[in-house]
Amino acid sequence: MSLYCLYCLDNETDGAARRAAARPAHLEWAAAIGPAVRMAGPLLDDQGKMIGSVFLIEAGNLDAAKALNSQDPYSKAGVFGRVLINETRWAIGEGKPQ
Numbered sequence: 001m002s003l004y005c006l007y008c009l010d011n012e013t014d015g016a017a018r019r020a021a022a023r024p025a026h027l028e029w030a031a032a033i034g035p036a037v038r039m040a041g042p043l044l045d046d047q048g049k050m051i052g053s054v055f056l057i058e059a060g061n062l063d064a065a066k067a068l069n070s071q072d073p074y075s076k077a078g079v080f081g082r083v084l085i086n087e088t089r090w091a092i093g094e095g096k097p098q
Contacts, residue, residue: 003038004065005088006055008074011081018079019050025073033057033068038095052080062087 010019030040036058043052053074059065065085069075
């Protein structure tokens, strides 16, 4: 399994409203993924307002990471205006896979 970083920025038109409406389903979905999610949380602006999401996930390949993102209720609800998905390697830090 490889690690992928999903950097998801909310759409600037109505992302915040869509995020609020889809949040319960998104949290339920993220919890159900289990150990494939190594880290996840909101991206915040200078005032602490949520402007996106970041995930560090384990997936078999880039297509699998993209498929996982497409299942996110936030993606389905049109919360994100831009999503970047890149393979990454965990070089240092607590929780590094062995």
